[in-house]
Amino acid sequence: MIIKIISYLILISFFILVGCENSNELKKRDGLRVYQEAQMSWIRNFNPLSLAGSARWPTSSGIYEPLFIYNSITGEYVPWLALDYTWEKGNKVLKMLIRKGVKWSDGEPFSAEDVAFTFNIKSKHRALDTRDSWGYLKEVVAVSDSIVKFEFKQIYVPGFDALATQSIVAKHIWDTIDDPVKYSNPNPVGTGPFTEIIRFDSQLWELGKNPNYWQKGKPQINKLIFPTFPSNEQVTLALLSGNLDWAGAFIPAVDRVFVSKDTEHHKYWFPLTGHTTFLHTNTKHPILSDIRVRKAISYAIDRELVVKVGMYDYTEPAHVSGVSGPMSKWHSPYLDQVEDWTTYDPLKANILLDNAGFIKDKTGLRHTQDGSPLEFDIIIVSGWSDWIRSAQIVSQNLKNIGIKAKVKTYDFGAWISRMQKGEFDLAIGWAEKGTTPYALYKGMMSSEYLKPIGETADVNWHRFSLTSADSLFRKYEQTSDQKEITEIIYELQHLFIEHAPSLPLFAEASWAECNTKYFTNFPSKENPYATLSPNYPPENLLVLVNLMRR
Amino acid sequence: MNHSVNYLLRRLGFYFVAAWAALTLNFFIPRMMPGDPAAIIFARFRGKLKPEAMNALRETFGLTDEPLLGQYWSYLKSILQGDLGISIAYFPEPVTSIISSAFLWTIFLAGFSLIISFSLGTLLGTIIAWNRNGRLDSTLPPVLAFVGAFPYFWLAMVALYIFGFELSWFPLGHAYGNHVTPGFNIPFILSALYHAILPASTMIIVSLGGWMLSMRNIMITTLGTDYISFAHAKGLSSRLIMLRYAARNAILPNFTGFGMALGFVLSGALLTEIIFSYPGQGYLLLQAVRAQDFPLMQGLFMTITFAVLAANWIVDILILFFDPRTRT
Numbered sequence: 001m002i003i004k005i006i007s008y009l010i011l012i013s014f015f016i017l018v019g020c021e022n023s024n025e026l027k028k029r030d031g032l033r034v035y036q037e038a039q040m041s042w043i044r045n046f047n048p049l050s051l052a053g054s055a056r057w058p059t060s061s062g063i064y065e066p067l068f069i070y071n072s073i074t075g076e077y078v079p080w081l082a083l084d085y086t087w088e089k090g091n092k093v094l095k096m097l098i099r100k101g102v103k104w105s106d107g108e109p110f111s112a113e114d115v116a117f118t119f120n121i122k123s124k125h126r127a128l129d130t131r132d133s134w135g136y137l138k139e140v141v142a143v144s145d146s147i148v149k150f151e152f153k154q155i156y157v158p159g160f161d162a163l164a165t166q167s168i169v170a171k172h173i174w175d176t177i178d179d180p181v182k183y184s185n186p187n188p189v190g191t192g193p194f195t196e197i198i199r200f201d202s203q204l205w206e207l208g209k210n211p212n213y214w215q216k217g218k219p220q221i222n223k224l225i226f227p228t229f230p231s232n233e234q235v236t237l238a239l240l241s242g243n244l245d246w247a248g249a250f251i252p253a254v255d256r257v258f259v260s261k262d263t264e265h266h267k268y269w270f271p272l273t274g275h276t277t278f279l280h281t282n283t284k285h286p287i288l289s290d291i292r293v294r295k296a297i298s299y300a301i302d303r304e305l306v307v308k309v310g311m312y313d314y315t316e317p318a319h320v321s322g323v324s325g326p327m328s329k330w331h332s333p334y335l336d337q338v339e340d341w342t343t344y345d346p347l348k349a350n351i352l353l354d355n356a357g358f359i360k361d362k363t364g365l366r367h368t369q370d371g372s373p374l375e376f377d378i379i380i381v382s383g384w385s386d387w388i389r390s391a392q393i394v395s396q397n398l399k400n401i402g403i404k405a406k407v408k409t410y411d412f413g414a415w416i417s418r419m420q421k422g423e424f425d426l427a428i429g430w431a432e433k434g435t436t437p438y439a440l441y442k443g444m445m446s447s448e449y450l451k452p453i454g455e456t457a458d459v460n461w462h463r464f465s466l467t468s469a470d471s472l473f474r475k476y477e478q479t480s481d482q483k484e485i486t487e488i489i490y491e492l493q494h495l496f497i498e499h500a501p502s503l504p505l506f507a508e509a510s511w512a513e514c515n516t517k518y519f520t521n522f523p524s525k526e527n528p529y530a531t532l533s534p535n536y537p538p539e540n541l542l543v544l545v546n547l548m549r550r
Numbered sequence: 551m552n553h554s555v556n557y558l559l560r561r562l563g564f565y566f567v568a569a570w571a572a573l574t575l576n577f578f579i580p581r582m583m584p585g586d587p588a589a590i591i592f593a594r595f596r597g598k599l600k601p602e603a604m605n606a607l608r609e610t611f612g613l614t615d616e617p618l619l620g621q622y623w624s625y626l627k628s629i630l631q632g633d634l635g636i637s638i639a640y641f642p643e644p645v646t647s648i649i650s651s652a653f654l655w656t657i658f659l660a661g662f663s664l665i666i667s668f669s670l671g672t673l674l675g676t677i678i679a680w681n682r683n684g685r686l687d688s689t690l691p692p693v694l695a696f697v698g699a700f701p702y703f704w705l706a707m708v709a710l711y712i713f714g715f716e717l718s719w720f721p722l723g724h725a726y727g728n729h730v731t732p733g734f735n736i737p738f739i740l741s742a743l744y745h746a747i748l749p750a751s752t753m754i755i756v757s758l759g760g761w762m763l764s765m766r767n768i769m770i771t772t773l774g775t776d777y778i779s780f781a782h783a784k785g786l787s788s789r790l791i792m793l794r795y796a797a798r799n800a801i802l803p804n805f806t807g808f809g810m811a812l813g814f815v816l817s818g819a820l821l822t823e824i825i826f827s828y829p830g831q832g833y834l835l836l837q838a839v840r841a842q843d844f845p846l847m848q849g850l851f852m853t854i855t856f857a858v859l860a861a862n863w864i865v866d867i868l869i870l871f872f873d874p875r876t877r878t
Binding site for chain 2: 040041043045047050051054126127128129130131132135162181182183184199201202203204227228229230231234237238240241243412413414416417420430432433439443449456458459
């Protein structure tokens with residue numbers, strides 16, 4: 001009897017709970033629901049200067065704005081808080097013209113003083129100087145309300161990117177902060193389209209429009225809503241059930257899993273970023289130091305199959321130059337005269353290895369002159385299933401030319417530590433990214449970052465350098481002449497292809513999904529005004545000011 | 551009475567040593583992991599950061615080359631002062647403020663499901679042992695043992711998919727609905743309860759069988775002893791014998807198990823919290839390990855250790871109360 005009453009009570013209370021829950025959840029949507037960060041509970045941090053942490057995603061893409069925004073799809077800098085720039089005095093001085101009529105979200109006027117202040121605070125607190133700008137800067141001053149002058153102590157033209165894309169903070173606010181490194185900036189004052197924090201709970205927070213935004217009539221949506229999702233599985237479920245409007249998540253078999261559920265509104269766009277995922281080769285390894293072996297390995301890889309099986313066909317085989325997609329404009333015009341060792345040609349691979357003196361035995365395995373077998377480990381981060389599958393195909397491919405390659409997985413911390421110390425033979429990994437291929441080639445071939453095996457090298461894990469490349473990098477850093485820049489990039493590209501310091505595996509794509517049921521004007525293949533992936537602040541500002549309510 | 555005080559003091563001394571050992575391991579083990587936190591943050595940007603950023607990062611975290619022993623002493627000192635340091639992954643948030651809310655959610659979810667599963671399991675065990683070879687006794691144990699044998703991860707995923715996604719009876723995740731404001735108000739409490747039902751049920755279902763079987767087995771042994779026959783001979787009611795005579799003795803090993811289970815639950819809620827997007831400390835622990843966030847890891851392990859020790863201490867007191875033999 002008692003048990004019966006209790007079970008009725010439980011049932012009734014359950015329906016009450018469901019009832020009051022659902023009636024509220026069905027309220028009409030008036031905010032754009034975004035997923036960018038995998039978090040279980042939100043920490044209220046909006047510090048745009050410190051890199052260390054956990055500043056929420058809109059900090060640099062919504063609340064604070066840079067001087068110029070680099071558009072990764074068009075490859076151009078879009079004037080934002082600055083209108084124009086000029087290099088003067090043989091590239092020792094950079095002047096930027098600052099936009100007029102911009103206001104901070106608290107109503108105070110924005111001026112060149114704020115820009116100069118932002119850079120000077122980084123000089124005082126070196127922990128904030130995340131791009132080491134004061135390694136080449138001498139001083140930054142506001143010449144007038146609308147002109148900022150950057151003076152260099154040593155000419156470094158590529159430093160423009162760090163200066164242009166820096167989030168600018170308000171002098172009248174940050175002047176009074178004692179320790180800006182540890183300041184969590186709970187109530188941000190910015191120039192961006194979304195600045196007002198409507199609510200902030202551990203599970204969900206909302207960001208409203210800036211009442212004083214300088215682009216009249218924008219933004220056209222009222223607020224952004226950020227629920228927490230700890231993993232990709234949760235994000236996928238939320239996208240399917242229409243609880244998310246914009247996300248940057250990797251979804252396997254996206255057409256079947258996501259698009260087919262609502263072909264009209266469920267969209268995705270995975271554009272190539274221009275960058276490349278590499279099969280890194282440790283050039284200090286006694287066998288891999290031989291260019292012929294590296295090229296043979298490259299010829300042996302069936303990249304079409306790697307992309308199909310490992311990457312769900314979301315991308316394409318790598319270009320031999322290491323750049324593709326929107327970066328293809330940097331391809332040298334003389335590429336038809338160089339050896340394309342990213343084509344699949346096992347025969348050529350075998351010939352190269354025969355010539356290098358690595359002879360096949362009866363079992364089909366190759367040996368060195370002193371009889372030790374050609375054996376390598378390919379190290380991958382455990383759980384990164386797309387790369388693990390890719391590595392398994394590479395391993396199969398290498399077996400066909402008589403090389404034994406074992407796939408070994410490590411926890412991320414252990415993996416990165418091995419990469420940095422050069423304790424690997426082969427590994428799938430990323431390479432340096434920049435607005436031109438200069439960053440990539442510098443990471444690949446400069447002696448500046450070169451460290452002996454066992455010491456931590458933050459880049460150049462494969463440990464390769466060329467003196468001829470070093471002088472080209474110095475030349476590149478001194479010039480702002482577009483024609484000269486292009487010529488240098490071509491020369492670097494030919495050096496890279498000649499020496500194959502590391503092997504481009506497949507082109508990198510960015511992951512992005514959107515649901516156009518409530519909001520429209522997302523970038524897409526048909527309307528590629530910026531990248532769709534929210535993982536590219538501050539470029540995402542371009543999307544946020546263009547989105548519209550349906 | 552003196553004996554009891556002595557007994558409790560001895561136990562307390564033991565817990566003190568255990569706490570110190572745990573704190574020490576807690577300090578040294580994370581530091582033996584390969585890699586360093588600044589490198590991991592740098593690597594998260596996958597080449598989008600310039601290598602120069604590393605200097606700024608190391609400066610921010612104040613990562614020192616001070617010898618480990620010196621670091622260990624300052625660690626012990628700050629822990630005694632209640633200062634757990636600043637998190638690296640959630641810089642510049644103090645560890646205590648990150649842990650506190652997560653800890654409450656975990657205690658709420660894991661604690662309640664443990665208590666429900668323990669009481670329900672023990673009660674069922676008592677009943678089926680009393681009516682052994684009855685209908686319940688022949689069905690419940692195999693069924694629950696069968697369910698408990700499933701991998702928890704899989705069971706929870708299936709529950710989430712069927713009841714959350716396909717049928718939409720329960721929310722897909724989170725600890726409370728987005729329309730309520732956290733605080734002491736009815737809508738929030740109802741919403742928190744509603745969100746806890748599915749994750750709690752999965753935890754209860756897989757652990758219920760264990761409690762029930764261990765209770766049943768000890769109960770059956772107890773029921774065969776002379777003092778039970780004597781109680782029957784005295785003509786006492788069945789219910790009185792079952793609960794006050796047999797169950798009271800049989801429950802003692804289960805109590806000890808409860809103290810142990812609390813530790814497993816606090817750390818084992820990790821899977822539940824990940825699958826149901828529950829903002830507890832299990833998920834936080836995973837994040838801390840991934841980011842090599844030493845201060846946060848230490849703080850989490852410390853709360854788990856202290857919670858387990860505290861629970862065992864309470865169990866000691868309870869056993870003192872239930873078992874007169876410990877008092878003499």
